[in-house]
Amino acid sequence: MKLQMKYRCLANQQIMVFCKLKFNKNRVYVSDSKLEQIAAEQQQDKEFIDIITKWESGELPFEIGQSYDVRNGVLYRIVERNDETLFLPVVPRSLIWSIIGHIHSKIHHLGYIQTLHSLYGLYYAPGMRKAVKKFIENCPVCKSKK
Numbered sequence: 076m077k078l079q080m081k082y083r084c085l086a087n088q089q090i091m092v093f094c095k096l097k098f099n100k101n102r103v104y105v106s107d108s109k110l111e112q113i114a115a116e117q118q119q120d121k122e123f124i125d126i127i128t129k130w131e132s133g134e135l136p137f138e139i140g141q142s143y144d145v146r147n148g149v150l151y152r153i154v155e156r157n158d159e160t161l162f163l164p165v166v167p168r169s170l171i172w173s174i175i176g177h178i179h180s181k182i183h184h185l186g187y188i189q190t191l192h193s194l195y196g197l198y199y200a201p202g203m204r205k206a207v208k209k210f211i212e213n214c215p216v217c218k219s220k221k
């Protein structure tokens with residue numbers, strides 16, 4: 076069913092618009108203050124400015140363009156997980172560390188897998204696994220528990 080939908084999206088512009096509208100109904104689970112922070116950092120980053128500009132003007136190749144969304148100037152990655160379509164704000168490198176720290180302490184310093192899973196439902200960042208591993212290895216609270 077999903078494949079058929081994508082194929083139709085490719086074949087017909089009008090249905091493509093329909094797909095987008097359907098995606099847009101999905102909720103974002105990150106707080107407004109975090110989104111503001113992410114937006115501010117994205118706007119400092121040349122790579123992000125470039126992707127957002129191209130996305131807005133339709134210059135990105137279709138396959139790439141359809142995996143992103145831009146809302147209120149924030150770049151989101153559209154991710155299919157467990158049959159659900161998630162809109163995950165793309166975290167700039169400069170914020171990865173503080174966002175991992177925020178989630179990791181929010182779940183009371185649970186381990187690597189739990190921290191990674193909590194992040195996966197909220198944010199998108201390339202290199203997330205490595206960053207989480209490194210963060211936990213260096214977390215003073217987790218170290219003291221050992």
Ligand SMILES: [Zn+2]
Nearest residue numbers: 184214216217
């Ligand atoms: Zn910890």
